[in-house]
Amino acid sequence: MAEFDGPPAGGEVLYESSTSRVVWGDCRDPEVVRQVPFQYDLLCVDPPYGVGYDSGRSATFTKIAGDDGSVRWPAVLAEWVGPPGTHSRGLADARHLYVFGYRPDELTTPLRLGGSAELIWDKQKTGMGNLAHPWGPAHELITFGVHVKRPSDRVKGGGRLSARLRRGSVLHYPRPNGGSAVRHPNEKPISLLSDLIESSTMRSDLVVDPCAGSGSTLVAAVLCGRRAWGVEIDRTYAQRAAERVEAAEKIAAAQLTC
Template sequence: MKPYYEDDTVQLYLGDMREILPSLAVQADLIVTDPPYAETSLAWDRWPDGWPTLAATVTRSMWCFGSMRMFLDRRDEFADWKLSQDVIWEKHNGTGFAKDRFRRVHEHALHWYRGPWRNTSHDVPRVPSTGGHQGGPASRSTIAHTGTIARQQWTDDGTRLMRSVIKVRSTHHAAIHPTEKPLGILDPLIRYACPEGGLVVDPFTGSGSTLEAARLSGRRAVGIEAHEPYAEAAAERLQQPYLVDLFGGGAA
């Protein structure tokens, strides 16, 4: 099958992922995707039935963006997966269409995996420390609600594990796709679950953000997009070299 766009590290295909993904016969290190939630009347916002089961045939690790309503409504379709954790993307702005609810300024990204956890790539990104904690000898936690947990000896290198709530500016008016994710939220998810040089797949490519983030982090990427206007926009984006500030959320 001929790619819609291709370069040294990225391939982009046009069509329904349920038809294209099996034909590619790829084994990916990671899927990172933002599927249609089926929560609006927009033409492209239609849930492709069975896609999580199909995704499980090509990888053992997946970050999937979605609303809590989406995950609860579709929970049976994730039966092939085990949930590892959730990360919250905190936006600098949000939507406030409903006056009887809190203003929504966040989105969920859930990490799913298959098989033994030890066989799943997981390398938490580290960020500069703002505290004054020092390293110490091995100890055991006595926090009541966690039970007894062994703590290994560690040396303070000036960094800490990245927190599970990550604040990144949304793409706002520069967005190509209405649900486009900024590079700054995609980069740590990719670095966490895909080894350098590995393959990232996004079966709902949209604007191409996942492909761009993967390429910038030294990974390879394959994307699939069902709607040609967005595939065309993603291909145009991928052809344009530019400097980015990953945690600033956009092109320089």
């Protein structure tokens, strides 16, 4: 598989329907950010963590763009929720976000969170990790947060009582193993993403993922009856995401006619 080749300025739409859009683009590109619909309903994103992931299967997966520790992802995501001083751009006021790989204290200020919680994804499998350590990684952090645009509302406690469904903070979903993770090295289970989406949105709400990978979040959104809007910087993964979203829309449409 070829190494990463950057997208054009402003991105390129690979798939678009009345309910979904998949863009091959760089989520740090201001022209791409400006295309995101104002007042969308949920941000659900798994940004590269800067760990220099190496799957050991270079013939299967490309290196993950942005996974070298050089990108300040909280600052990037702040543009997607709407930077300080904006009240209509980005994520709608008092709506939710889920960010994989970060603690709430790292995101509270840049993402203007009125309330937050640290969730643990129990992957039910032990990864390789650093073999010099006696403990192998078997979980992943997820920050749940409520985006509150006005500082005065955050001071008053806005967003602290926000959950539609109150559940435990440890989420038990097996991760795709080496044989089944064929689309992306960090592929997330649809069941996990579906539960996050259903806990924080209503049908027809718009779910946004600026680091879409192979499109699992977008697929989960479509299958849950939501709209989906995603961006992926790697052309190969973006094309996979586009194909998966189109297929998911056909499945969702068939279910509606049953």
